[in-house]
Every structure is written in structure tokens, then in C-alpha cells.
Amino acid sequence: MIEVNSISFRYFGNWVLQDISFEVGKGEFIGLIGPNGSGKTTLLKILYRLLIPQEGDVLYEFVPLKKMNRRDIAKKIAVVAQEAYPLFPFRVIEVVLTGRSPYLGHLMFEREGDLEIAKKAMEWTEIRSISERSIDELSGGERKRVFIARALAQEPEVILLDEPTANLDIHHQIEFLDLILSLNRERGLTIIMASHDLNLASEFCDRLILLQKGRIYKMGSPAEVITIT
Amino acid sequence: MKILTLKKVLLISALLGVLLILVVFVSITMGSVRVKPLHSISILFQSLLGLKGAGTETEKAIILSLRFPRALLAGLVGAGLSVSGAVFQALLRNPLADPYILGVSSGAAVGAIVAILMGLSTLSFGLPLASFIGAFLTILVVFYFGRQDGKIHPNTLLLAGVITSSFLSALIMFFISISQKEELRTIIFWLMGDFSFSNYQAVGMIFPYILLAFLVFYFHARQFNLILSGEESALQLGVDVERLKLFSYLFASLITAASVSVCGLIGFVGLIIPHSVRLIFGPDHRLLLPSSALVGASFLIASDTLGRTLLAPVELPVGVITAAFGGPFFIYLLRTRKVVKTL
Numbered sequence: 001m002i003e004v005n006s007i008s009f010r011y012f013g014n015w016v017l018q019d020i021s022f023e024v025g026k027g028e029f030i031g032l033i034g035p036n037g038s039g040k041t042t043l044l045k046i047l048y049r050l051l052i053p054q055e056g057d058v059l060y061e062f063v064p065l066k067k068m069n070r071r072d073i074a075k076k077i078a079v080v081a082q083e084a085y086p087l088f089p090f091r092v093i094e095v096v097l098t099g100r101s102p103y104l105g106h107l108m109f110e111r112e113g114d115l116e117i118a119k120k121a122m123e124w125t126e127i128r129s130i131s132e133r134s135i136d137e138l139s140g141g142e143r144k145r146v147f148i149a150r151a152l153a154q155e156p157e158v159i160l161l162d163e164p165t166a167n168l169d170i171h172h173q174i175e176f177l178d179l180i181l182s183l184n185r186e187r188g189l190t191i192i193m194a195s196h197d198l199n200l201a202s203e204f205c206d207r208l209i210l211l212q213k214g215r216i217y218k219m220g221s222p223a224e225v226i227t228i229t
Numbered sequence: 230m231k232i233l234t235l236k237k238v239l240l241i242s243a244l245l246g247v248l249l250i251l252v253v254f255v256s257i258t259m260g261s262v263r264v265k266p267l268h269s270i271s272i273l274f275q276s277l278l279g280l281k282g283a284g285t286e287t288e289k290a291i292i293l294s295l296r297f298p299r300a301l302l303a304g305l306v307g308a309g310l311s312v313s314g315a316v317f318q319a320l321l322r323n324p325l326a327d328p329y330i331l332g333v334s335s336g337a338a339v340g341a342i343v344a345i346l347m348g349l350s351t352l353s354f355g356l357p358l359a360s361f362i363g364a365f366l367t368i369l370v371v372f373y374f375g376r377q378d379g380k381i382h383p384n385t386l387l388l389a390g391v392i393t394s395s396f397l398s399a400l401i402m403f404f405i406s407i408s409q410k411e412e413l414r415t416i417i418f419w420l421m422g423d424f425s426f427s428n429y430q431a432v433g434m435i436f437p438y439i440l441l442a443f444l445v446f447y448f449h450a451r452q453f454n455l456i457l458s459g460e461e462s463a464l465q466l467g468v469d470v471e472r473l474k475l476f477s478y479l480f481a482s483l484i485t486a487a488s489v490s491v492c493g494l495i496g497f498v499g500l501i502i503p504h505s506v507r508l509i510f511g512p513d514h515r516l517l518l519p520s521s522a523l524v525g526a527s528f529l530i531a532s533d534t535l536g537r538t539l540l541a542p543v544e545l546p547v548g549v550i551t552a553a554f555g556g557p558f559f560i561y562l563l564r565t566r567k568v569v570k571t572l
Contacts, residue, residue, distance in 0.1 A: 045461075048465055050461055050464060050465070070464070070467045070468065070469055071467035073467070074465060074467035075467075077465075078465070079465040081461060081462065081465075084458050084461065084462040085458060086454075086457040086458045086512070087318075087319075087322050087323075087324065087457045087458075088324075088457060088507055088512035089512065090454075090511075090512055090513075093230055093232065094232070094233075094513065097232065098454060098455055098458075098466060099466070101451060101452075101455060101466050101467060101468075102466060102467035104451065106448050106449065106451075107447075107448065108451075109233065109234055109235050109515070110232060110233075115230065119230070131230060154466070
């Protein structure tokens with residue numbers, strides 16, 4: 001469903017990504033792995049068009065991403081990036097409801113149906129009980145779940161995760177990835193996760209893409225990728 | 230599970246609207262010349278309805294040409310500064326942001342001082358026009374230097390604003406040091422905020438700006454909620470961030486320019502009103518923007534009324550009152566509730 005065709009990208013000077021091509025099928029759980037600075041985050045940002053590559057293009061269901069408008073992208077692709085919480089303390093339910101914004105017109109308030117979707121998203125992520133709490137009172141693990149719930153409220157087909165397990169202890173990392181895995185297996189969500197944790201990624205992902213200095217170094221099943229490294 | 234509904238926004242706005250009307254009434258009944266409260270209100274109503282009747286000519290003049298336009302102007306400026314403050318805080322993701330943070334105020338001040346020194350302040354439009362031009366030119370300069378490859382970076386814009394502002398402050402100091410005694414008083418009063426020149430022309434002049442900017446902001450209220458979590462986060466939820474930033478900064482600067490041009494620099498309102506309203510009604514801009522406008526209007530009318538009555542017949546600059554009363558109240562809110570994330 002996602003096709004990346006030989007993209008290259010640079011901010012100003014050197015190429016950060018060079019000649020990257022791969023495909024992602026519906027329902028896959030992909031791990032983008034590699035050391036810091038290998039271009040994982042940049043690649044993720046290109047996948048939801050925060051950045052536009054100088055060369056090559058990204059197709060989403062055969063449509064070039066650059067031809068889609070922002071709101072349409074937001075209905076298909078949700079992102080859980082590293083720590084981005086609101087400046088002023090919103091409640092959990094309010095944060096989750098912002099996931100509905102691609103579906104709402106300018107002056108609209110969330111309707112009953114939107115609230116239902118948000119409630120379901122909070123059930124799947126097991127945060128119903130803290131829905132009235134303020135986002136700044138939560139632990140790191142809880143906050144991660146809130147942003148997953150917000151992403152689910154977008155009703156996307158793909159969720160992009162950028163180092164989702166950073167700042168979590170090993171117990172919470174596994175708990176969190178179990179949640180992601182269940183969303184992938186039970187709800188058919190396509191997951192693309194950037195991570196520098198080779199062990200965790202190989203445990204949970206169907207396929208790994210190993211980046212090194214902005215190029216794809218190796219791609220394949222965890223077993224294939226791990227043995228070569 | 231309670232979520233924000235249109236009904237709630239309308240209800241709270243209506244209540245705050247009633248409060249605003251009460252404040253206007255109280256304001257027109259108070260002053261150094263005593264006019265009985267009910268009498269003043271009936272004078273106002275009868276003239277609004279086009280009737281003749283109650284009140285002597287002097288009373289009518291006091292209520293209709295002095296106090297009422299003054300209350301209207303203070304209300305508009307209070308609403309404008311509060312809304313612009315709320316928008317700057319969201320866009321810059323900075324709780325310390327206020328309407329003057331990009332240096333618009335310094336530009337307005339230079340314009341006003343030049344007008345005063347050239348003797349233009351005696352013309353009815355001289356002072357506001359000059360300060361509006363000063364503010365507008367400042368906006369152009371700050372945006373010219375604050376943009377990089379067609380994009381607005383909050384920190385670059387902020388720096389451009391601060392630098393421009395400190396350069397203009399130097400000009401202000403220079404002008405003050407060469408000015409004469411009489412001019413000096415006018416300048417100082419302008420710098421501290423002064424509604425004593427209020428008239429309906431000024432009201433008519435800034436009303437369109439403030440109304441237009443408010444409508445544009447309200448149309449994007451939900452997008453401001455999203456940008457509080459950062460630009461990338463807003464963008465991935467479908468917001469055209471660059472467009473939103475461009476016109477929001479421009480409109481927020483414009484209403485600040487319009488506001489300061491008619492009454493000088495009134496500090497504090499644009500900072501504490503949005504925060505106070507957030508503490509009471511929550512941070513959702515769909516409620517925050519209208520509530521800030523109404524509370525800001527009431528607060529500034531009340532402050533100005535106190536300013537002209539506390540030591541009557543001497544008038545205190547309204548900025549003294551906003552800081553003296555707003556400060557402690559804000560500290561109280563700050564200590565009892567949470568303002569910003571404590572992460």
C-alpha cells in the first residue's frame with residue numbers, strides 16, 4: 001500500500017537519505033532500524049510528508065503523497081512522534097478527541113459519533129479510567145498510550161511510530177509493543193516503527209529495514225537481517 | 230464524559246456578555262461629576278433609542294460624549310489585546326508571550342512620539358494614525374527578517390521582534406531626552422496607556438480590525454488547540470501550519486497595532502487575561518477566544534473606571550491599575566491552579 005521509489009533527501013548539505021526504495025504491504029509491521037543519525041526519523045517524516053524528498057517519490061495506494069491534501073493524509077496515516085504534548089494542560093479525552101480533527105470542518109464541535117470513536121480508542125489502549133486526568137499528570141507510559149489512542153481516533157490505515165519505546169523501562173517497552181502488536185494483528189493496522197533497539201524490533205516486527213548512513217543496508221525478515229549484522 | 234459543546238460556549242459567552250454590560254453600566258455612572266446611577270443609564274438608553282428626555286445638556290455630554298465612548302474603546306482594546314495575547318501564546322508555544330512580544334508596541338510608540346513632537350497630536354487623527362503607521366512598519370520589518378526560505382520559525386521571528394524592539398526603544402529614549410516638558414507629559418501618559426482622548430471616531434476606527442481578526446481566529450480555533458502540541462503534531466493532524474501561522478501572526482499584530490494606536494501601551498492585559506481565562510474555563514480555544522475577549526473587555530473597562538475615579542479629579546494611567554490589580558489576582562490563580570504543564 002506504500003511504495004517508496006528511490007528517494008533521496010537532504011536538508012542543506014550532505015544527503016541524509018540516498019536512493020531508498022521499499023514497499024510496505026497492508027497489515028505489515030515494519031521496523032526501521034539503524035544507529036542514531038542513520039536517517040530513520042527523516043524517512044518517517046517523508047512518509048507523512050512533513051518533508052518532501054528532492055528526488056524520487058512516495059506513493060500511497062498508487063497516489064503520490066505530494067498530490068494528496070493534508071487532511072486526506074491525516075485520515076490515512078497517523079503519527080506518534082517523540083514527546084509532543086500540549087503547552088497547556090488538556091484532559092486525556094480532549095487530547096484523544098483531537099485525533100478526530102481531520103474529519104471535522106472549521107467551526108465544528110465533536111459529535112456523539114466522534115466521542116464514541118474516542119472512547120473505543122481509549123478502551124483498546126486501556127486508558128478509559130484516566131480519561132478525565134490532565135495530560136501532564138500522567139506517567140511516560142500512560143502518555144504514550146494517550147497518543148496511540150489519539151492516533152487510533154484518526155481511524156488511519158497506517159500508524160508511524162518514532163522511537164516509541166524511548167524513555168520507557170523494559171517492562172513498559174514490552175507492554176507497549178504488545179499493545180501495538182495487537183492493534184496490528186487484530187485490527188489490521190499497518191505499522192512502521194523507527195527504533196534503534198534491534199532486539200525489541202526483531203522480536204515484534206515482520207520485516208526489518210536496516211539503515212546505515214542514509215542507505216538501506218539490509219532488508220528482510222528479522223532472522224535474515226540479524227544474522228548479517 | 231464531558232466534552233466542549235457549542236451550547237457550553239454560547240452559555241458561557243452569554244453570561245460573560247451580561248457581566249460586560251453590567252460593567253459598562255457601572256462605568257458610565259462613576260466619575261468625578263456625580264450623576265445618579267439609574268439616571269445615567271436612562272440617559273444612555275434614551276439616546277440609544279433616539280429619544281429625547283431625561284437629563285440636562287451637561288449630564289448628556291458627560292455620559293454620551295465622555296464616559297460611554299470611553300467605555301466602548303476600553304472594552305474593544307481589552308478584547309483585542311486579550312485575544313491577540315492568547316493567539317501569540319499558542320503560536321509561539323510560550324506562556325510568556327503577550328501582544329507586544331514582536332515589538333509592535335515599540336513601533337507604535339515611535340510613531341506616536343514623532344506625532345507628539347511634531348505637534349500632530351492636536352489633530353483628532355494625528356496620534357492614532359501615526360502610531361498605527363509606526364506599528365505597521367514594524368510588523369513589516371519583523372516579518373521580513375523573521376522569515377527564512379518562506380517559512381516562519383517562531384524563534385527566529387521572536388528574535389527579530391526583540392531586536393527590532395530594542396532598536397526602537399533606543400529611538401524612544403532619544404526622543405524623550407530631546408523633548409520639552411509639556412510634550413514629555415503627553416509622551417509618558419501615552420506610554421502608560423491613556424483613554425482620556427476617547428471618542429466615537431476611535432471606536433469606529435479599531436472596531437473593524439478587531440471584529441475581523443476575531444472572526445478569522447475563531448474560524449481556526451480548533452487548529453490553535455492542535456498547534457499547542459507543536460507544529461509537526463498539528464501538521465500530521467491535517468493543519469496547514471504555515472498558512473495558519475502567517476495570517477495569525479499578521480492579524481494578531483494588526484489588532485495589537487490598532488489597539489495601541491488609540492490609547493497607548495497598556496501592559497499586562499494581553500498576558501494575564503488569557504491565562505486567567507484558561508485557568509477558569511480550560512485551554513480549548515473554542516471557548517478561550519470568546520471568553521478572553523469578553524473578560525478582557527470587562528477587565529479593562531473596570532480598570533479604566535478605577536483609574537479615573539480613585540484619585541479624582543486626578544486621573545491615573547490605566548496601566549497602573551491593570552498591573553496593580555491584575556498582578557495579585559493572577560498570582561492568586563497561579564498558586565491555586567496549574568497554568569502550564571509541569572513536565
